[in-house]
Amino acid sequence: MNKKFLFIQPTIYDERGEPVKKSKLYFVGLGMPLLAALLPPDWEAEICIETIEDIPWDTDADVVGLGGMGHAANRAKDIAAEFRSRGKIVVMGGPMVSLVPDLAAGYCDAVVVGDAEGLMAELCHDLERGTLQPRYAEKLKGELNTPLPRYDLVVDKRIGDFLPVQAGRGCPHTCKFCSIYCLYRGHYVRRPVLEVIRDITAIKELGFDKFLLIDDNIVAHPAYLKELCEQIRPLGMTWMSQCSIRIADKPDLLRLVAESGCRVLSFGLESINKDSLLAMNKKWCDPDDYARVLRTVTDAGIEIASEMIVGIDTDTRESLLATIDFVKSSDIVAPKFYCLTPIPGTDLYEELKDTGRITDPDVLSYTPSRAVIDTPNLTATEVEALFWEIYHRVYTLPAILQRTVLHRRMRSRPGQTLFFLMVNLVYRSQIRRRISPNIL
Template sequence: MAKIVLINPRFSVSFWSMTHSLDILGREAMVPTAALSLLAALTPPEHEVRLLDEAVEPLDWEAIAGADLVGLTGMIVQRERMREIATQVKALGKFLVVGGPWITVQEDYLAGLADVVFVGEADQTWPQFLAEWAEGNHPARYEQAERTDMTTLPAPRLDLLKLDGYLQGSVQVSRGCPFLCEFCDIIVTFGRQPRVKAADQVIAELDEWRRAGFGSVFLVDDNLIGNRKALLPILDRIAAWQREHRYIVSLHTEASLNLADDAELLERFVAANIRTVFVGIESPNPAALLETRKFQNVDRRQPRGEPDAEAAASFILDRIHRIQGKGIKVTCGLILGFDSDTPDIFESHRRFIAKTGILQVMVGLLAAIPKTPLYERLRREGRLDEEDFSAFGTNVVPVGMGREQLTRGFLDLIAEVYEPAAYFDRLDDLYIRRRFYDHAEAVRVPNIPRWLRAKYLLISWSFTSWLLVRLLWRVEVKDLRGFYLKRLLNYVSHRPYPMRVLDYVMESVCHYHFYRFSRDMAQGRTGVVNTM
């Protein structure tokens, strides 16, 4: 038997970290990293496994020192902390194995520190390594010959996680994406043929999160709708499960924009109680979308030739509003720095965002991740900055403007997007003018008995009061506290569906993180954090 410690490093403050909001909500992290609990489930029972997620608790160096084997994972934004931890682990003389998204694309990042590297999926290679390691005969690099069959995966070991530190649970339904986006590493890691779990697996995992007391679960797929045929029966099972449990668990996920073109799929999302979907919009600039092979965001009916920027933006806006019209909140990613982007892209993005009604907009700089088609193209063109931590926030040398101009425009745009008035104007457009949630309420509410609706309402009002007090207490800027309260009172005056008052307060809590994060960057209190 071996003592195994698996580590997930903490995140720096970023768009996704939600640090300033989590402080108000009394949690340490948004969701657990799926890799740790899955690897634990894949570990033969004769081994003792300890999971250490630095996002929710300090690393236990005594446990690490006593381990026979230490595993380390991490994404791109965690790479600096990965190196720090790896250095400390090796100073203790421990055997270190590393894997995950960053090591998959930058295999030599921890050269001289990692004893074994796992590239890509490790569902088959992890048990294989453990057997070979026990025999004292193993290679230094593992890569699966075949993609994982998702139906063979065990349920993650939630019992090994510090669950009270997370705001949401996490379930992975599928891996892979059928599209060709030039900058994306998902198709490098998981391939272009989406593989899907069985419905029974998904329901079992949702049930485990429900029993653990979680009312919100993130479906962490990079594109949930990548395999529509396989997804439909799963959504039907989830919808039945939601009706059985009276919609006690809200779901959130990521999907491509073509979701809006599938009325049947949209209705299945509503029935499954999927409340939020993150969409990679990237740009309203059609030339940029074609350049980066984001064809799913382009209207193929337009005549060939110079793309019409206004028509392209309208095409995307229409699809965003279709999704919102079903009661599903849209969040999105936008990118600056494509080859076709010129200095007017900042104003173009600003106008576009204002029209969308999208509250949480992840604006990032185009970055070239190793092994992606973009990275290989820019390497050939001599346009890669090889410094790991560039002062400009990206390793891409742009062609449409100078690097300083691109970075400054990025910082200014983020700050403006999260100015209180701009954010709450989008919020009120969505919640007051369009009452986007009406359709979803009409689908779900009739399935909830009146007595239970009353109970939900009492719980909602109680939590709303607690959350509002926490928000006003934690926000240090007096004018901002007053602004939040004023906009909430205005919302209530429009007589919304009562349960949505909690949502409005929650959106205010979310705003505080984005406001702090964007202002700290724009005013130079932190470095340039480019969320990829």
């Protein structure tokens, strides 16, 4: 056996069952470059990002490592079958597989559950000896240390003008639908600040002046974020990330985040219906306060992308349609919506699995635009129709112009506003083709 891994980040299937292909992938994930860096020194690595590249089916690597986010695991499953028929050893990992390891085990030779940092050396050792185990799993404890990701393996691909960096994993909150809560159970694991700065400096040396801080909630540990931003500021980079809206209650920290170069934050607002937030165990979000919170963040010079859910038990047609007015009158520049789906392992799934309300048990096929839960007020079909209605009405041309070039942000940040005009137009075109918006 040769000591070479081909790591593949699979794409997703579109509504016709065709793999989605793009000429460029703006947001590149960290998983594959990091896994390549975790290999023992005498192992080689090749990375394929399927969204923008053809799969090298004739690879000389003997081992194929497949990642998978959400329904991309469905694609990973098919790629695994093809490589196994060609005699390759297939290892699967990533967030979705980690939530359904028993299911994934049927499609590959080994499943890596959760974080791979403490497992790759053992996995490679077992591969070399021919003693591969069907499952590898280890819980991250305490601080997280990771080597410099193999950015060199992705920089020459057709990617955006920023690279991914990670400071921490997990989140202290316990939202009922969330895969991150399910994987980390309310824990937030941090990397040493200097190690994160090492990665950002390396990115800068590669000629990039932007990065995507891919953490799940950067404000999970405010003192840590403060220290991190103080170290990022002198580097003169710009960056974007995601976190809880509670950052707006910490004006000093918010200012520091902006001064360190943060230009966009994405917030999981989920709903403007208090009962729905309560039902999702997100009672620390107060929709009555959303307008103020969002204004505070944009006033600090940071643009807001948002994520909201359609199809919570307490949602009604009226409460969902009211969301359209809320979004249009808010400071959100890139609003996104998702049908609520029950991901195995989440509390939501546990609550629903025996009720007969899940209309499709094929968990690998759940996409953001497919409603699979009948709610007390709306059937899954009605939820799906509302999902598209909201998207169509939030992404009319007048609404797009209103939140971009006609908005006050155009005066202070014209370049960034034009970028978001482009993003909105891409989303609009995707919505018209019934593709759930995403810059893939």
